[in-house]
Amino acid sequence: MTDATWIINWSLLALEPPGWGGVLLNGLVRSLEIAIGGYGLGLCLGTGGAIGKLYGGPVMRDLLKVYTTLVRAVPELVLILILYYAGTDLLNQLSAALGYGSVDISGLVAGIFVIGVVEGAYSTEVLRGAIQSISPGQIEAGRAFGMAPTKILLRITIPAMLPHAIPGLSNLWLIATKDTALLAVVGFSELTMATRQAAGSSKAYILFFCAAGVLYLAVTLISNVIIGAIDRRCRRGIAGESA
Amino acid sequence: MSEAAKSSNADNFFKPHRLCLIALALLLLGCVIGFMRWDWVPHYSGLIAYGLGVTLLVLFSTSILGFLLAVPIGLVQVTGPWPLKAVAQAFCTVIRGTPLLLQLWLIYYGLGSLFPQFPAIRHSFLWTYLRDGWPYGVAALAISFAAYEAEVMRGAFLGVPRGELEAARAFGMNPFTMFRRIWLPRALRRALPTLAGETVLQLKATPLIATITVVDLYAVILKIRQETFATYEPLLLLTLIYICLTAILVAAFRYLEHRIPTSGA
Numbered sequence: 001m002t003d004a005t006w007i008i009n010w011s012l013l014a015l016e017p018p019g020w021g022g023v024l025l026n027g028l029v030r031s032l033e034i035a036i037g038g039y040g041l042g043l044c045l046g047t048g049g050a051i052g053k054l055y056g057g058p059v060m061r062d063l064l065k066v067y068t069t070l071v072r073a074v075p076e077l078v079l080i081l082i083l084y085y086a087g088t089d090l091l092n093q094l095s096a097a098l099g100y101g102s103v104d105i106s107g108l109v110a111g112i113f114v115i116g117v118v119e120g121a122y123s124t125e126v127l128r129g130a131i132q133s134i135s136p137g138q139i140e141a142g143r144a145f146g147m148a149p150t151k152i153l154l155r156i157t158i159p160a161m162l163p164h165a166i167p168g169l170s171n172l173w174l175i176a177t178k179d180t181a182l183l184a185v186v187g188f189s190e191l192t193m194a195t196r197q198a199a200g201s202s203k204a205y206i207l208f209f210c211a212a213g214v215l216y217l218a219v220t221l222i223s224n225v226i227i228g229a230i231d232r233r234c235r236r237g238i239a240g241e242s243a
Numbered sequence: 244m245s246e247a248a249k250s251s252n253a254d255n256f257f258k259p260h261r262l263c264l265i266a267l268a269l270l271l272l273g274c275v276i277g278f279m280r281w282d283w284v285p286h287y288s289g290l291i292a293y294g295l296g297v298t299l300l301v302l303f304s305t306s307i308l309g310f311l312l313a314v315p316i317g318l319v320q321v322t323g324p325w326p327l328k329a330v331a332q333a334f335c336t337v338i339r340g341t342p343l344l345l346q347l348w349l350i351y352y353g354l355g356s357l358f359p360q361f362p363a364i365r366h367s368f369l370w371t372y373l374r375d376g377w378p379y380g381v382a383a384l385a386i387s388f389a390a391y392e393a394e395v396m397r398g399a400f401l402g403v404p405r406g407e408l409e410a411a412r413a414f415g416m417n418p419f420t421m422f423r424r425i426w427l428p429r430a431l432r433r434a435l436p437t438l439a440g441e442t443v444l445q446l447k448a449t450p451l452i453a454t455i456t457v458v459d460l461y462a463v464i465l466k467i468r469q470e471t472f473a474t475y476e477p478l479l480l481l482t483l484i485y486i487c488l489t490a491i492l493v494a495a496f497r498y499l500e501h502r503i504p505t506s507g508a
Contacts, residue, residue, distance in 0.1 A: 059260050073489035075447035181342035205356050210350035213341045221339035
């Protein structure tokens with residue numbers, strides 16, 4: 001056992017069952033599923049939140065302020081614990097009260113919900129700032145042309161705010177991919193949890209944690225390339241940024 | 244629409260709907276205090292205070308350690324020779340691209356499983372510390388803070404106007420004096436607003452060390468949950484404490500920012 005940690009035993013990373021490579025890749029897929037789902041949910045919440053904060057009534061604005069402040073002040077780990085347990089508990093009680101009996105909530109749905117609520121608070125602020133940085137004249141011009149509000153949103157607000165929003169939104173995507181690791185603490189079998197199991201049973205801790213690190217890093221680097229392409233496309237036609 | 248929003252923002256804080264919301268919140272708070280179980284609080288107050296102390300100690304020690312690491316890492320990315328620059332950039336990319344929990348477990352389980360194999364370490368005075376979880380936790384959190392803060396410092400160093408550095412050189416300051424008297428203070432002033440945000444993020448990262456057996460505030464609350472079978476009450480208290488800590492940190496940094504004159508910065 002002692003030399004297994006010294007001489008790297010690459011066969012431990014094999015994809016077939018004696019090796020743990022397949023388990024790690026499976027965990028990576030689960031992590032990405034949660035990250036994509038949570039990020040999507042967060043974007044929906046963030047869009048609604050930003051619109052509510054900018055155009056909503058005073059009560060709506062205050063409630064949204066409470067939401068964004070609370071979520072951003074409490075550690076993600078604590079939020080995950082509260083939302084994971086309290087959320088499933090509440091849902092169970094609700095369905096029991098309605099007479100459906102207890103429902104079995106999959107870890108995937110709970111994970112997406114938790115990451116989505118956290119991401120929603122941050123993306124509310126990002127999108128609000130981006131919408132505010134559009135010069136009001138552009139929207140007024142659209143209104144003067146007789147565009148309907150939805151058309152103004154689709155043709156003016158969204159395209160004009162995207163260049164301002166993309167740096168913040170790309171950061172949020174990277175945070176979402178890394179926050180999925182926290183679900184390992186509540187026992188959800190994503191990449192970090194799978195890594196810990198593989199490392200624990202083979203005692204090759206450094207090998208497996210480094211392998212998982214490489215996988216996370218690959219996700220980050222590939223994301224950066226894609227974000228760069230999207231960013232260039234959104235910024236096309238904007239003067240003064242020739243680099 | 245926007246003018247109406249502006250004029251209502253200019254009004255004072257207490258408006259009819261806010262008073263209603265505050266009353267509603269107080270009612271909710273009353274229900275929470277009245278109908279939930281809080282009898283465990285006096286019994287565990289000493290333990291909670293201990294956990295709070297550990298959390299704060301870890302927060303400040305890792306922030307300071309991480310910041311001391313971040314200054315040279317940020318500096319070599321701006322002026323260093325290319326090998327050092329490449330190493331610093333690779334360090335920042337790797338640390339910022341992987342989850343902190345993974346780094347923490349890599350250091351704790353990985354190094355923790357390597358160290359006992361060296362008899363030299365096992366028989367040295369270090370072993371009494373290395374058996375515990377906290378040195379690994381402090382190392383991981385400090386490294387993480389350093390990587391995020393180094394990027395901020397890199398930007399801050401770059402943002403100091405060239406002319407000021409040239410003026411210092413023209414006065415005959417040697418590079419170290421120039422760094423100490425001009426470059427670092429000017430960069431710190433620029434980095435201060437982001438430093439507040441990074442410190443809050445660091446506070447929010449501290450509960451992770453509970454996963455490697457360090458008894459901080461989060462671990463204390465988990466222990467209370469297990470012993471009293473109170474499911475939500477300890478978590479609510481934990482949330483409240485973290486919100487208060489965040490508010491205090493933000494207020495402290497805002498005070499610090501106002502103390503430093505920023506004309507022309």
